[in-house]
Amino acid sequence: MAVADATVATFQIGRVVTRTFAVIGENIVTFTLLTLLVTVPLMLATLSASQDTLSLLQGNGPGAGGVATMGITWLLSIVGMYFLQAALVHGTVVSLNGRKASFGECLSTGLSNFFPLFLIALLEMLGLVMGFVLLVVPGFMLLMRWAVAVPARVVEHTGVVESFRRSAELTRGHRWSIFALAIVLLLLHMVLNWVFGAYSMGLRPGAGSQAFMENFTEALKANFNPVRLLTLMLSQTIYWVVGAAGVASLYYELRTVKEGIGPQALASVFD
Numbered sequence: 209m210a211v212a213d214a215t216v217a218t219f220q221i222g223r224v225v226t227r228t229f230a231v232i233g234e235n236i237v238t239f240t241l242l243t244l245l246v247t248v249p250l251m252l253a254t255l256s257a258s259q260d261t262l263s264l265l266q267g268n269g270p271g272a273g274g275v276a277t278m279g280i281t282w283l284l285s286i287v288g289m290y291f292l293q294a295a296l297v298h299g300t301v302v303s304l305n306g307r308k309a310s311f312g313e314c315l316s317t318g319l320s321n322f323f324p325l326f327l328i329a330l331l332e333m334l335g336l337v338m339g340f341v342l343l344v345v346p347g348f349m350l351l352m353r354w355a356v357a358v359p360a361r362v363v364e365h366t367g368v369v370e371s372f373r374r375s376a377e378l379t380r381g382h383r384w385s386i387f388a389l390a391i392v393l394l395l396l397h398m399v400l401n402w403v404f405g406a407y408s409m410g411l412r413p414g415a416g417s418q419a420f421m422e423n424f425t426e427a428l429k430a431n432f433n434p435v436r437l438l439t440l441m442l443s444q445t446i447y448w449v450v451g452a453a454g455v456a457s458l459y460y461e462l463r464t465v466k467e468g469i470g471p472q473a474l475a476s477v478f479d
């Protein structure tokens with residue numbers, strides 16, 4: 209999907225959303241396979257964490273192994289999302305330049321950036337936790353400020369600290385628009401969780417939330433239902449594909465609006 213007009217006067221949310229789904233549509237198989245590399249081990253870790261939580265609720269305690277499993281689950285979700293962002297940044301950029309995203313090339317980009325991405329993820333999580341602990345607003349401000357730190361690292365090969373600075377520079381003046389995009393993504397996540405969570409347990413629409421609140425233990429046990437496990441994996445895959453491709457499209461929009469950079473210039477870094 210080549211983009212001919214590289215210079216755009218204003219930031220447009222609609223263009224980011226349209227481009228995101230267009231790129232996903234053209235690379236649905238590659239993007240889905242990449243996401244499954246993350247969601248499959250994450251779901252397995254979630255099963256183990258659910259078992260540990262059930263043991264804790266039943267008074268047995270999760271033990272040292274349970275605490276470790278919960279930590280691994282959390283780490284997988286954070287690092288996995290950043291790895292996926294890096295891989296899909298590659299796929300999105302080359303797709304915008306009119307080429308088909310290669311699974312091997314996307315995977316290689318994600319793996320080659322693994323350690324810088326791990327440090328970026330760790331520093332961002334620490335910053336966000338501090339921001340949300342102090343006051344909620346600073347946490348959201350940092351989240352918008354650092355929204356494209358991963359694409360900056362992948363495309364521009366910036367250092368860990370420089371990636372945050374570069375993201376702050378690109379997002380300046382557009383953070384309310386980015387916040388609106390984040391709200392859209394959050395709503396998508398909530399809808400996916402409700403639809404797949406409710407129907408995988410055989411609940412009527414509107415009854416899911418109440419049922420989960422009435423019996424949290426039963427909700428945890430439901431994680432061991434094969435149908436629910438598959439639907440949760442599907443829900444997570446959709447959410448992560450849209451989120452990662454969306455971040456890449458957002459980065460492209462910001463570079464285009466602020467610097468007049470077209471897809472050819474961005475894609476050249478992968479040649």
